[in-house]
Amino acid sequence: MVFSSITFLYYFLPIVVIGYFLVSSKYKNLVLFLSSIVFYFLTEPRYIVVLFLEITLVYFIALLIPRQKSLKWKNFIYYTTLGIILLVLIIFKYSNFIIEIFNGFKLVNLPFLSIVMPIGISFYTFQLLSYLIDVKVKEEQPCTNYIDLMTYIMLFPQLIAGPIIRYQDIKTQLKKREISIEKVTSGIKKFVIGLSKKVLLANSVAYFVSNFHDISSKTFVLYWLYAMMSSLQIYFDFSGYSDMAIGISRMFGFDFKENFNYPYISCSIKEFFKRWHISLSTWLKDYVYIPLGGSRVAKLKIIRNILITWCLTGLWHGASYNFLLWGVYFAILLIMEKFVFNKIIDKVPKFGRYLLTMFLVMISFVIFNGTDMGVLVSDLKGLFGINVKFIDEVSVFYLKDNLVLLIVCIISMLPWGKDIYLKLNKTNFGNKLMLFLDIVLVLLLLVINTAFLISDNVNPFIYFRF
Amino acid sequence: MHKIKDKLVIICFFGFIILFGLLNIFVEDKKVSFSERRLLKQASVLSDSIFSSGYLDTVEDYLKDQFVGRDSFKKIKSVVEIDFLKKLEINDYYVSNSGIYKINYPINKESINNFVNKIDFLNSKYLVNNKNKYFVLVPEKNNYVKSLPLKIDYQDVLSILEERLNYLSFFDIEDDLAMDSYYKSDIHWNQVYLLDVIKSINDRMNLDSDFDYEVKYVDEFKGSYYGVVGSKKYLDKLEYLTNDVIDKARVVNVIEDKVGSVYDLSKVDSIDMYDVFLSGQYPILEINNDFCKNKKQLIVFKDSFANSLVPLLINNYEKIILVDIRYISSNLLDNYIQFSNQDVLFLYSTEVINYSYSLK
Numbered sequence: 001m002v003f004s005s006i007t008f009l010y011y012f013l014p015i016v017v018i019g020y021f022l023v024s025s026k027y028k029n030l031v032l033f034l035s036s037i038v039f040y041f042l043t044e045p046r047y048i049v050v051l052f053l054e055i056t057l058v059y060f061i062a063l064l065i066p067r068q069k070s071l072k073w074k075n076f077i078y079y080t081t082l083g084i085i086l087l088v089l090i091i092f093k094y095s096n097f098i099i100e101i102f103n104g105f106k107l108v109n110l111p112f113l114s115i116v117m118p119i120g121i122s123f124y125t126f127q128l129l130s131y132l133i134d135v136k137v138k139e140e141q142p143c144t145n146y147i148d149l150m151t152y153i154m155l156f157p158q159l160i161a162g163p164i165i166r167y168q169d170i171k172t173q174l175k176k177r178e179i180s181i182e183k184v185t186s187g188i189k190k191f192v193i194g195l196s197k198k199v200l201l202a203n204s205v206a207y208f209v210s211n212f213h214d215i216s217s218k219t220f221v222l223y224w225l226y227a228m229m230s231s232l233q234i235y236f237d238f239s240g241y242s243d244m245a246i247g248i249s250r251m252f253g254f255d256f257k258e259n260f261n262y263p264y265i266s267c268s269i270k271e272f273f274k275r276w277h278i279s280l281s282t283w284l285k286d287y288v289y290i291p292l293g294g295s296r297v298a299k300l301k302i303i304r305n306i307l308i309t310w311c312l313t314g315l316w317h318g319a320s321y322n323f324l325l326w327g328v329y330f331a332i333l334l335i336m337e338k339f340v341f342n343k344i345i346d347k348v349p350k351f352g353r354y355l356l357t358m359f360l361v362m363i364s365f366v367i368f369n370g371t372d373m374g375v376l377v378s379d380l381k382g383l384f385g386i387n388v389k390f391i392d393e394v395s396v397f398y399l400k401d402n403l404v405l406l407i408v409c410i411i412s413m414l415p416w417g418k419d420i421y422l423k424l425n426k427t428n429f430g431n432k433l434m435l436f437l438d439i440v441l442v443l444l445l446l447v448i449n450t451a452f453l454i455s456d457n458v459n460p461f462i463y464f465r466f
Numbered sequence: 467m468h469k470i471k472d473k474l475v476i477i478c479f480f481g482f483i484i485l486f487g488l489l490n491i492f493v494e495d496k497k498v499s500f501s502e503r504r505l506l507k508q509a510s511v512l513s514d515s516i517f518s519s520g521y522l523d524t525v526e527d528y529l530k531d532q533f534v535g536r537d538s539f540k541k542i543k544s545v546v547e548i549d550f551l552k553k554l555e556i557n558d559y560y561v562s563n564s565g566i567y568k569i570n571y572p573i574n575k576e577s578i579n580n581f582v583n584k585i586d587f588l589n590s591k592y593l594v595n596n597k598n599k600y601f602v603l604v605p606e607k608n609n610y611v612k613s614l615p616l617k618i619d620y621q622d623v624l625s626i627l628e629e630r631l632n633y634l635s636f637f638d639i640e641d642d643l644a645m646d647s648y649y650k651s652d653i654h655w656n657q658v659y660l661l662d663v664i665k666s667i668n669d670r671m672n673l674d675s676d677f678d679y680e681v682k683y684v685d686e687f688k689g690s691y692y693g694v695v696g697s698k699k700y701l702d703k704l705e706y707l708t709n710d711v712i713d714k715a716r717v718v719n720v721i722e723d724k725v726g727s728v729y730d731l732s733k734v735d736s737i738d739m740y741d742v743f744l745s746g747q748y749p750i751l752e753i754n755n756d757f758c759k760n761k762k763q764l765i766v767f768k769d770s771f772a773n774s775l776v777p778l779l780i781n782n783y784e785k786i787i788l789v790d791i792r793y794i795s796s797n798l799l800d801n802y803i804q805f806s807n808q809d810v811l812f813l814y815s816t817e818v819i820n821y822s823y824s825l826k
Contacts, residue, residue, distance in 0.1 A: 006529040007526050007529060009483060014484050014487060042521075045516070181472045181473060182472055185472035192479070204551070207555075217572075400554060404551045404552045404553075405551050405553070438475055439478055443478050443479075446483070447542065451542040454540065454543075455540050455543045
């Protein structure tokens with residue numbers, strides 16, 4: 001079930017909210033746990049058992065680890081459990097990619113497996129891993145309440161597309177959290193903004209992106225329009241989902257950290273990843289990059305650490321060569337930024353650095369979308385004007401068709417709206433205006449989103465496939 | 467004050483979704499969307515197995531179809547897309563002031579190949595002895611929209627077909643039509659504007675064109691694209707041309723063994739108003755003209771464009787047989803039709819040729 005659906009918005013959400021606020025604090029987690037089971041069951045009925053078994057295994061092992069006196073035995077159960085959790089991920093997500101690699105060497109011809117990946121497996125696997133690692137390595141207290149751990153992993157707002165929440169960040173909130181009218185209102189506003197990013201912007205942009213490769217006459221200008229639209233689609237799709245997840249959780253009293261912080265205002269790749277999918281970047285930094293030695297080792301080892309972390313980042317996004325290439329691409333850019341251009345880059349004017357960063361990011365999202373290597377090569381050639389015309393009447397048509405949408409998207413990706421809102425709220429006039437505007441905007445956006453949801457055929461969540 | 471505002475936001479948000487959620491449950495389901503010209507999903511789909519992975523999609527489709535005020539919400543979407551975002555293309559449709567156009571682009575050469583093979587098959591199996599064999603390529607209305615570059619060039623398709631089907635005489639009717647010759651909210655041409663086309667065809671086939679027609683108004687016309695925008699500015703008039711011969715012609719549905727008339731006014735209330743012409747799309751129809759005793763017969767292999775054009779050819783023939791191989795296998799035609807030395811007309815639009823896999 002996706003949040004941007006009539007089923008979720010008009011039935012699932014109000015029923016859960018009513019149930020949640022009708023019961024006493026003692027049973028609120030139970031309501032969330034049960035509704036999360038229904039949510040996952042309706043989305044992925046086949047694999048709910050896999051999810052249950054993994055959480056149950058981690059629950060008992062985490063309880064067992066601190067009680068073990070023998071280090072050998074402690075390590076054995078710890079690594080075996082990590083291995084099992086990773087193996088489940090590898091089987092479901094990477095087995096066909098591994099077969100493809102083996103077959104590529106032409107030594108064997110293994111048949112592909114008819115296997116469907118459980119939705120959200122990459123997200124909940126990372127949550128389970130971080131929980132177990134924290135209990136073993138950081139010697140954090142394990143969760144003793146089975147329902148609480150289940151609720152943490154299965155909490156439906158973040159179950160299938162994140163953000164990736166750490167148990168340490170949520171454990172006190174699972175026991176006690178502030179539920180207030182202000183929080184519910186703030187959650188509603190966050191949810192409606194996320195819904196609008198997804199339904200009004202990402203889906204509208206997706207129409208051009210998904211049809212781009214069917215256009216027979218492609219030019220240099222059209223390739224760059226595609227690169228821009230792809231970048232916007234991925235951003236609004238995923239940040240919209242994160243906003244909705246954070247908004248819904250806030251309605252229930254949870255405070256989740258922001259997952260996106262206006263990444264398209266970044267002036268370097270390093271800054272970009274401090275603002276983009278923050279929960280994944282920090283997860284990989286804390287559980288892969290730093291344990292490998294991070295930046296406090298010799299130059300060659302730093303390069304190795306960056307490469308390993310970014311190959312994993314790429315592969316986390318999907319089991320195919322383009323995602324691996326996407327990760328390697330950013331690893332190389334980050335290494336260059338750190339060791340080659342670190343002294344020059346500060347001398348470049350900020351706007352120049354900004355344009356360069358956006359240029360590199362847009363190319364990256366063309367790689368991200370290029371699941372077919374042949375198509376990807378021709379897309380990259382097109383972006384550099386190889387064997388294509390500069391512009392033609394078809395490109396002009398698509399430019400005209402998408403111009404206003406593009407302007408709206410660009411304005412929406414900048415923090416201007418938020419800045420104006422905050423500044424207005426500080427003035428007397430603005431404060432009074434907001435009393436009225438908040439209500440009108442929430443209702444207006446709800447009506448427009450409903451209109452788009454009813455009519456739209458294009459409504460996939462890109463990050464669901466991860 | 468802020469607390470009141472916060473409470474109002476909560477009341478408005480949940481009030482709206484709960485109100486519409488309940489209305490959707492209690493308001494009776496509609497069977498048909500006349501603005502979209504299609505049947506709507508019914509509650510029966512909810513009884514599918516909940517364990518099937520597509521169950522939620524089925525429920526979502528049903529809820530979307532039966533959402534209270536669906537037509538009004540769709541209009542809101544059109545306003546946002548057309549008036550605010552200034553979109554030209556909406557879900558494969560090009561929307562301009564002159565009409566709504568389904569984008570059929572680019573040329574699909576494999577499909578054209580398939581089409582040519584199909585015509586070759588019909589010719590070699592049934593039409594070897596027929597002398598007068600003609601082909602009318604119907605331009606799609608996109609052809610006349612200067613501001614739309616995403617269209618198939620009529621002359622390109624015509625030249626491919628002329629080269630490949632060189633045993634047929636081709637009619638170029640591009641100049642006999644204009645943008646106004648088509649309905650604003652439908653793919654089809656408007657019969658009232660076909661007299662130039664009819665004259666061209668009759669002239670080339672050495673037939674008489676000297677017939678008078680009376681224009682009869684039926685109703686407002688909402689075509690199959692009307693629901694894309696839902697605006698009244700895309701309403702047309704449903705009119706037809708008739709005379710004594712056409713009025714009295716008998717239309718026989720060969721497969722269903724039914725007799726009717728050329729214009730079936732009962733179809734005005736059907737999902738597709740264009741079905742007024744020959745009652746819609748059927749595998750084999752015969753139009754019999756009892757006034758004509760010249761023994762001349764015409765076989766028309768056709769798509770839906772022929773339904774409004776062919777009635778205007780009946781004055782010159784005793785019988786016209788219309789064959790639509792989208793609904794019957796090409797192998798079975800001699801079970802129903804006696805092929806002799808009839809005139810033969812192939813009448814296909816560029817759209818069907820570009821998506822020819824529906825031809826059996």
